[in-house]
Amino acid sequence: MTTNKTLLLCGFGGMLEFYDFIIYALLASILAEQFFPTGDAITSILATFATFALGYLVRPIGGFIFGHFGDVYGRKNTFMMTVLLMALSTLLIAFVPSYQQIGITGTLLLIILRIVQGLSIGGEIPGAITYISECVPKHQRGFTSGVIFFFLANGVTLGTLAHWWLSGLLSAESFHQWGWRLLFVIGGVLGFINYLLRKRIQESPVFENLTSSVRFPLSHVIRFRKRITFFGVLITGSGAAMITTYFLFIPGYLKIVLPSKPDGFLFASVVGCFTSTLIILLFGYLSDRFNRRWLISGSLLASILLALPIFNSWVSGDLWIPMLAGATLYGTIWGVIPSILPTLFDTEIRFSGVATCYNLGFALFAGLGPLICFYLIHITGLPDAPAYYLMVVCGAALVVALLSSVASKAQS
Structure with a gap:
């Protein structure tokens, strides 16, 4: 199979992950009423995002499991398992009866399926990053990794477009009652198609030529690669944190800080998402030609300096400026990260190492992000409080990128 086709199949699985990622967030208010009816809108939304967080908190467990399989039994077989589980769990969410229909059982079924999604996704994206880095020449790893995340970011675009199209096609009542379920049907069907197509990919040549192995790769990562793993997680x-803060958190956030969402919000979201994908490709290309350590440091510094202005712009009712600014910053960082992670670990522990960094990073900073942001607003009364959360996270990452000797492994 050609490199282009392999890229397409790897990226498509990641696209479905981020499709589900944005769909769940965009449907937060509907899911809150359908599965978490508490009588208080904020409490229901918090419960919905707690379930969202749970799906991400179990991702490291999925990463540990599938990372082990990927390092011991091969990248391809693991790839097949993760996409099948992801497709099945996404499709089943569409058919879960609401709380009003079967009571707490409906809520528990949603939570269980979110856990299954989290476990499968825990191996999907790290597998794509690892597999592609081993299938292309060294001087193309940045751009090809950028292509993978181009697909991921376009999962957000696809999800936003699907939500926009369906909510416009159906009446508000129909979309609220049953139309939202079609979004999960779309994700599940696309997942099964990807599973069938993915059967055609070949095993990673680097893995096939591996002459030595580690019996328990995760144990090796934890015992002997602590500093490298900490850098990767951060x-x-x-x-x-930027994905959460600038995309997933914003729809619920605007309901709290503004009387109504700005006109054209969903369209602006689509444009913002697509803009980020182009920036990802550009910075993936640049990461093959310039020092990755300095590229990521510059992106983090810009994120710190612009966090408050972006949130103040949201609070003032602006639409396009904060949307495009957030999308650009998000794109600069994610154009570089996927080319850094595989360089941190040797082949025999690479899948486990990448999975640990990727999933712990998302579980801690994306899964908990909306809850932390809403909590900060609640205790401070400041509508721009989430900006401080973003500044702290990016600031810590910048310090490590600039000062840690571990970061030198990621330079090129």
């Missing part, structure tokens, strides 16, 4: 966490 830079991934900074990018994960």
Whole structure:
């Protein structure tokens, strides 16, 4: 199979992850009423995002499991398992009866399926990053990794477009009652198609030529690669925090700080998401030609300096400026991160190492991000409080990127 086709199949699985990622967030208010009816809108939304967080908190467990399989039994077989589980769990969410229909059982079924999604996704994206880095020449790893995340970011675009199209096609009542379920049907069907197509990919040539192995790769990562793993978790966490803060958190956030969402919000979201994908490709290309350590440091510094102005712009009712600014910053960071992570670990522990960094970063900083941001607003009364959360996370990542000797492994 050609490199282009392999890239397409790897990226498509990641696209479905981020499709589900944004769909769940965009449907937060509907899911809150359908599965978490508490009588208080904020409490229901918090419960919905707690379930969202749970799906991400179990991702490291999925990463540990599938990372082990990927390092011991091969990248391809693991790839097949993760996409099948992801497709099945996403499709089943569409058919879960609401709380009003079967009571707490409906809520528990949603939570269980979110856990299954989290476990499968825990191996999907780290597998794509690892597999592609081993299938292309060294001088193309940045751009090809950028292509993978181009697909991921376009999962957000696809999810936003699907939500926009369906909510416009159906009446508000129909979309609220049953139309939202079609969004999960779309994700599940696309997942099964990807599973069938993915059967055609070949095993990683680097893995096939491996002459030595580690019996328990995760144990090796934890015992002997602590500093490298900490660095990987922190830079991934900074990018994960930006995804949460600038995309997933905003729809619920605007309901609290503004009387109504700005006109054209969903369209602006689509444009913002697509803009970020182009920036990802550009910075993936640049990461093959310039020092990755300095590229990521510059992106983190810009994120710190612009966090408050972006949130103040949201609070003032602006639409396009904060949307495009957040998308650009998000794109600069995610154009570089996926080319850094595989360089941190040797082949025999690479899948486990990448999975640990990626999933812990997302679990801690994306999964908990909305809850932390809403809590900060609640206790401070400041509508721009989430900006401080982002500044702290990016600041910590910047310090490590600049001062840690470990970061030198990621330079090129």
